Amino acid sequence: MEKREDDEERKSHVKRGLWKPEEDMILRNCVDTHGEGNWADISRRSGLKRSGKSCRLRWKNYLRPNIKRGGMSPQEQDLIIRMHKLLGNRWSLIAGRLPGRTDNEVKNYWNTHLNKKSNSRKQNATESVEAPSDKPVMSTGVRESHGEEGTNTNWMEETNCFGYDVCIRSPLTQTQECLCDETYTLVFDPCSAFTDFFPML
DNA sequence: AAACAACTCAACCGCTATGAC
DNA sequence: TGTCATAGCGGTTGAGTTGTT
Numbered sequence A: 001m002e003k004r005e006d007d008e009e010r011k012s013h014v015k016r017g018l019w020k021p022e023e024d025m026i027l028r029n030c031v032d033t034h035g036e037g038n039w040a041d042i043s044r045r046s047g048l049k050r051s052g053k054s055c056r057l058r059w060k061n062y063l064r065p066n067i068k069r070g071g072m073s074p075q076e077q078d079l080i081i082r083m084h085k086l087l088g089n090r091w092s093l094i095a096g097r098l099p100g101r102t103d104n105e106v107k108n109y110w111n112t113h114l115n116k117k118s119n120s121r122k123q124n125a126t127e128s129v130e131a132p133s134d135k136p137v138m139s140t141g142v143r144e145s146h147g148e149e150g151t152n153t154n155w156m157e158e159t160n161c162f163g164y165d166v167c168i169r170s171p172l173t174q175t176q177e178c179l180c181d182e183t184y185t186l187v188f189d190p191c192s193a194f195t196d197f198f199p200m201l
Numbered sequence B: 001a002a003a004c005a006a007c008t009c010a011a012c013c014g015c016t017a018t019g020a021c
Numbered sequence C: 001t002g003t004c005a006t007a008g009c010g011g012t013t014g015a016g017t018t019g020t021t
Helices: A002-012 A021-034 A039-046 A052-063 A074-087 A091-096 A103-128 A190-197
Strands: A184-187
Touching: A021 A039, A021 A052, A039 A052, A052 A103, A074 A091, A074 A103, A091 A103
Parallel strands: none
Antiparallel strands: none
């Protein structure tokens, strides 16, 4: 109860809502000076009455260098659709494959554009043949293994029969080096994932 | 031109994971 | 080993915009 009151009090002192250009400028300067990372500290130092969380989100989604704005290209759309089929709602992983795009942007884009498109495709498929499951193809664990988010662009080494490029290793070999030596490794249980990957067998 | 509906997307919320102590 | 603070994620909300009647 007391904690709740503390939260209420803290929230009442925190500014919310859309960011103004001058706030963006202050945040950008502060990150330039003190570096990216300790958002609670940046929130304090900046003098902005924004939470660290809010500062981090604003930086990550809008102020970070190399952010790409504007509509998605057909290639990006296609990649999102295929990655979503493979990974499900793992927006940060999907966004990591799209340079300059954020997880929030990918998520919004999926929910407003591609979800419908995907559903209508599925609808059409249902009319002819049995539609595939809505669940991701890779139904078991997907883990980040090493490296920094969004720094690699060619983790996908092998191409499977669906045209998805994937790097796969068994959970039995988690201590081994991933052959493709890249950031993300899809770790999955072959028993349950095999039939998902190769439904025709 | 006005009213309403539908859509878009920036921002927030709640939760989990992780690391420091 | 437990607790706390912080970062990061996905789901959700709601203000602003656009389209329709």
